[in-house]
Amino acid sequence: MFCDAYNKSLTQAAAAERELTPALQQHLFTCESCRTAFAEEQSLFTAIDSSLHTVANPEIPATLIPRIHVALNNMPVSESNLSKWTSTGALIAAALVLFITLNLKDRKFQNSTENVNDQASTQVSVSRSGHSFPPHAESVERVPSRKTSAIHPHTAPVAMTANLPEVLLAPGQRETTERFVQAMRNEQFRDELLAKKGSKEAVLEALAMKPIKIEPLAPVSSTGD
Amino acid sequence: MQELILIEPGSTAPKLGKTEWTREAEHAAIRSEFEERLADSSGLAFRVARGVLKNDADAEDVAQESLIRAFRKFARLRDRNRFRAWLVRISFRLALDRLRSSKCRELREAEWMREQERSRPANSQASREFQQHLERAMEELPEKLRLALLLSAMEGHSLEEIAVLLSVPVGTVKSRIFFARKQLAEKLRCFVTLTTNR
Ligand SMILES: [Zn+2]
Numbered sequence: 001m002f003c004d005a006y007n008k009s010l011t012q013a014a015a016a017e018r019e020l021t022p023a024l025q026q027h028l029f030t031c032e033s034c035r036t037a038f039a040e041e042q043s044l045f046t047a048i049d050s051s052l053h054t055v056a057n058p059e060i061p062a063t064l065i066p067r068i069h070v071a072l073n074n075m076p077v078s079e080s081n082l083s084k085w086t087s088t089g090a091l092i093a094a095a096l097v098l099f100i101t102l103n104l105k106d107r108k109f110q111n112s113t114e115n116v117n118d119q120a121s122t123q124v125s126v127s128r129s130g131h132s133f134p135p136h137a138e139s140v141e142r143v144p145s146r147k148t149s150a151i152h153p154h155t156a157p158v159a160m161t162a163n164l165p166e167v168l169l170a171p172g173q174r175e176t177t178e179r180f181v182q183a184m185r186n187e188q189f190r191d192e193l194l195a196k197k198g199s200k201e202a203v204l205e206a207l208a209m210k211p212i213k214i215e216p217l218a219p220v221s222s223t224g225d
Numbered sequence: 226m227q228e229l230i231l232i233e234p235g236s237t238a239p240k241l242g243k244t245e246w247t248r249e250a251e252h253a254a255i256r257s258e259f260e261e262r263l264a265d266s267s268g269l270a271f272r273v274a275r276g277v278l279k280n281d282a283d284a285e286d287v288a289q290e291s292l293i294r295a296f297r298k299f300a301r302l303r304d305r306n307r308f309r310a311w312l313v314r315i316s317f318r319l320a321l322d323r324l325r326s327s328k329c330r331e332l333r334e335a336e337w338m339r340e341q342e343r344s345r346p347a348n349s350q351a352s353r354e355f356q357q358h359l360e361r362a363m364e365e366l367p368e369k370l371r372l373a374l375l376l377s378a379m380e381g382h383s384l385e386e387i388a389v390l391l392s393v394p395v396g397t398v399k400s401r402i403f404f405a406r407k408q409l410a411e412k413l414r415c416f417v418t419l420t421t422n423r
Contacts, residue, residue: 015407041410044417048409050379051352051359058275060268060287068267068292072256075293094240 002037003027010034014041259299260361266309267292269314269379276375277320279360287323291316317372324364356417363413366405373401374409 268344275284
């Protein structure tokens with residue numbers, strides 16, 4: 001126990017990890033009671049600091065950054081710091097994604113997981129330009145297909161340049177698709193269309209389009225190239 | 226014969242205006258700048274939340290939520306110090322909110338006890354008990370003292386950096402840490418005596 005006269009100053013010195021003044025050092029040298037009490041006080045703070053260090057420096061989970069990336073990618077664009085869709089390319093991509101997803105939903109096709117990993121054969125891909133896409137963008141990546149040789153005879157790929165989605169269209173839908181792309185360049189129309197994203201029928205009606213038929217492609221042997 | 230249609234932006238319609246491309250470039254730049262910031266900031270958000278919640282899973286949720294909110298405001302938070310200060314505040318606040326949701330509290334405590342057992346098998350029983358007492362004592366600290374103490378215990382934070390993170394003078398940081406340590410010592414003194422007497 002500290003002597004009354006030194007209690008406060010010695011307790012504070014321990015808590016603040018301050019160097020002792022010559023007067024305090026002198027007292028500790030001569031007073032065993034204070035010396036013992038001060039040593040106990042110091043070991044208390046050592047224990048506190050050691051536990052605090054453990055509490056304050058947990059290992060950062062390796063999953064943290066990847067899951068933030070996923071959350072960012074799934075973040076609705078209206079919530080991102082770019083409140084407006086400023087890129088026409090991104091708009092077209094997102095609208096196509098939405099459109100195709102609506103169709104895919106109806107078809108309820110079952111997709112095997114090995115197709116998901118078959119990158120070379122994925123004909124609908126999400127933009128790599130770093131834009132945020134709606135949550136359903138993920139499901140679009142699951143459009144199953146094989147190599148080009150496996151393309152359904154009634155379909156053909158439409159490649160949007162470099163980082164835009166690539167989709168399969170039935171022949172004869174080129175004109176419709178181009179009309180769609182043109183329409184998406186109209187800002188007012190685009191906003192109206194995106195507002196209808198909940199309703200497939202409304203989107204199709206606004207575009208004067210029939211649903212694009214998307215079906216899983218039957219695997220064929222790659223020998224007949 | 227299969228039909229291949231290549232639609233290039235600008236080939237079937239008038240070219241995009243220069244401003245639109247500029248804006249797109251800006252969007253990409255913001256995202257990429259944010260991603261760069263993630264590496265050092267996500268850990269900070271996680272540790273602040275973990276210091277409050279004592280549970281990895283909850284802390285990860287809070288860190289994610291904080292960073293998503295930060296991204297939404299990133300256009301205004303591009304200054305590194307401002308960003309980190311904002312992130313510390315929001316992580317701490319969200320973690321406290323989560324802690325207060327009494328519904329999950331019991332589950333969390335149970336999980337915490339299990340985690341303690343798992344993560345520190347080598348530690349002595351006494352030291353584990355002391356840490357539990359310390360974490361409870363920290364919960365009782367006033368929020369300002371608690372956050373300052375937590376940041377000071379994190380690796381790599383000088384007093385000056387904590388002052389920037391908390392937007393207060395260095396002197397205020399020092400005094401908060403001092404009072405926090407003092408209050409902890411008052412609460413934990415008896416446990417240290419018990420531990421050392423064992
Ligand atoms: Zn004395």
